Amino acid sequence: MxxxxxxxxxxxxxxxxxxxxxxxxxIPSKIFAQNEPIIQSDSAILIDAKTGAVLYEKNIHKRQFPASITKIMTALLAVENGNLDDIITFSYEAVHSIEYGSSHIGMREGEQITLRDALHGMLLMSANEVSNAIAEYIDGSIEKFAEHMTDRAKEIGAYHTNFVNPHGLHNENHYTTAYDMALIAREALKYDTFREIIGTATYIIPPTNLVDEPRYLSHQHRLFNQKAYANSYYEGCIGGKTGFTNEASHTLVTYAERNGIELIVVTLKSEKQAMYDDTRNLLDYGFDHFEMVTILxxxxxxxxxxxxxxxxxxxxxxxxxxxxxxxxxxxxxxxxxxxxxxxxxxxxxxxxxxxxxxxxxxxxxxxxxxxxxxxxxxxxxGDSIEMLQPVSSSNVDKTTYNFENQNKYLRIVIMIVSTIVILLVLFGILIIMINSSKRKKRRRYMSRSKLKFTKDIQKR
Missing domain, CATH: 2.60.410.10 (D-Ala-D-Ala carboxypeptidase, C-terminal domain)
Incomplete structure (x- = not known):
């Protein structure tokens, strides 16, 4: 009991x-606060980087083309599966399969750089041939890497995303949503290597086996790179990734931090200036209207x-x-x-x-x-509790057993004696009651006899 x-x-x-x-x-889609901003981008989302809570949304589940923000997914797989000091060799396909005039840093077939250099080239300058080379380094081919990207996206919870290449050049089957992209961006931010690279304003790739001159890289995100875009810089921006194709229009992922609060903004299908304006407004909204509270x-x-x-x-x-x-x-x-x-x-x-x-x-x-x-x-x-052990009859103390038996017999004797005493008491009470009744009858008889005797004398 x-x-x-x-x-x-x-x-x-x-x-x-x-x-x-x-x-x-x-479960609705977001946490509500007052004074939501008006957003021009076709799709946009603001989330808390720590918990993933949605703070603002607009068409966040609408299918869109991501363009070069795809490269965040490519970087995530590279960080998770690669070694930054490994050497990457550029294949013919990696260099020549990209569209003419698309973003690149002039890598040549057979040229070699480290994975660390490659990630900087891809994330800062959005180099498409570098994305291909990273894909081949990780999975052996661009096609297998694209499958890997989609599978990993679904593990994160990005169920409405499908990738067919590592760079984001247009393909009708290459798509995502603002919500999915925010999940991917948040997952990548968990890795210090990604944080370091995405937060690098300038970088130099040293001379290689085929090129004698260093390559100078500069971050293309206007809210982040204060030296290159002083008038557009946003206080607290810690990095991000730009994207553009004719079909996707402008896309943007932005990370920002103030007073221990980290926010992520994704805008899709926007105009160039509009995406920066929207991102700035959403970050202001997040920092101005929300606060960090310890719940547990x-x-x-x-x-x-x-x-x-x-x-x-x-x-x-x-x-x-x-x-x-x-x-x-x-x-x-x-x-x-x-x-x-x-x-x-x-x-x-x-x-x-x-x-x-x-x-x-x-x-x-x-x-x-x-x-x-x-x-x-x-x-x-908060503590440890051992399991109760069953008691075996062979381990019971004999003295205790005998004592218990003696107690049992003693109880029986007491019960018998008590019963006898009770019976004797009851018998005694019964005798007393009988004798008392006899005395009362005798007194009544004597009284009647005396009364009769007195009457007889009077008659005489």
Whole structure:
């Protein structure tokens, strides 16, 4: 049996689970705030780089051509699968399969550079032949690499994206959405190597085996490269990628950071100046109307969960254990909103079974704001609990056994004696009652006899 307090805890846990599960019926596309900007681009999105929460959206699931922002996906696969110091050799196909007049840095067939140099050439100058060479280095061919790109995109959650090349030159089957592109851009930003390269304003590729002169590279993103575009620079911009084809129009991915807040903006199918204006307005909107708030502290327990051991196919309760967030959780919410408005949805078993180890994964917790999941954290146990051991009859102490037997016999004797005493008492009471009744009858008889005697004398 377990205590009333323990039962109360178990009931509390079940109530919490029922309440939080029933609190969310649907998930809209974004977190709402006031004074949304007017955007000219056909598709646009603003997300929190940390949690992926959508802060602004416009046609974010509409199919669009990405153009050269495709190269963020190419860079992601290169960082994940390549070695920056490896040497890349440019093939005939890599150099000559790109469209005449498209972006390049003049690489030659048979020329060699490191993967590090190649990534700078691709991301800063949008070099298409370099994208091809990276694809061949990673997967052996452009076609296999394109399949790799699409598969990896779907792993990230970019389900409405299909890539057929590593550079983004137009193809009707090469498409994405603003939402998908934001997911890809966010995934790439998790890698320090990508951050470093995308945040490099200028770079020099040294002379190669075929070219004696160094190649000077300069970042083409106007909100980032302050030296080249002083009038367009945006305070806090940490990098990005431009794109253009006639069919795609202008596309842009931008990263920015202020006061610990990191934002990502994607604009698709836009005019050149409009995409920069839209991006600037969206970043201002994000920084001005949202704030970072700590929702969970890993040192504070989230909930208590009942603990059981299974002994001889029966549950033996061992009290409860507290579970904690695996890490602190902070997120962006509209300024002025109380963090108590964020719902915590716990997904955890109704009870945990021993043995339990400290920091063991116990479940997950979703954080929900305005019916949208804005983050998820793992829940871990705060302590260790060993399994109860079954008691074997061969291990029972004989003295205890004999003592228990003696107690049993003593109880029997006491019960018998008590019964006899009770019966004797009852018998004695019965005798007393009988004698008392006899005395009363005798007194009545004597009284009647005396009265009769007196009457007889009077008659005489």
């Amino acid at each position: 377990y205590s009333t307090r323990f039962l109360g805890r178990k009931i509390s846990v079940l109530l919490i689970l029922i309440l939080v599960v029933s609190s969310v019926n649907f 502290n890993k040192k504070s327990p989230v909930v208590s969960v009942p603990v059981v051991s299974i002994i001889n196919d029966k549950k033996e309760y061992q009290g409860s254990i507290e579970v904690y967030a695996e890490e602190d959780f902070t997120c962006l919410i509209p300024k002025g909103i109380q963090k108590d408005n964020i719902i915590k949805r716990v997904s955890i078993p109704s009870e945990l079974q021993t043995p339990i180890h400290k920091n063991q994964l116990a479940g997950t917790l979703d954080l929900i704001f305005q019916n949208k999941i804005i983050g998820q954290v793992n829940l871990i146990t």
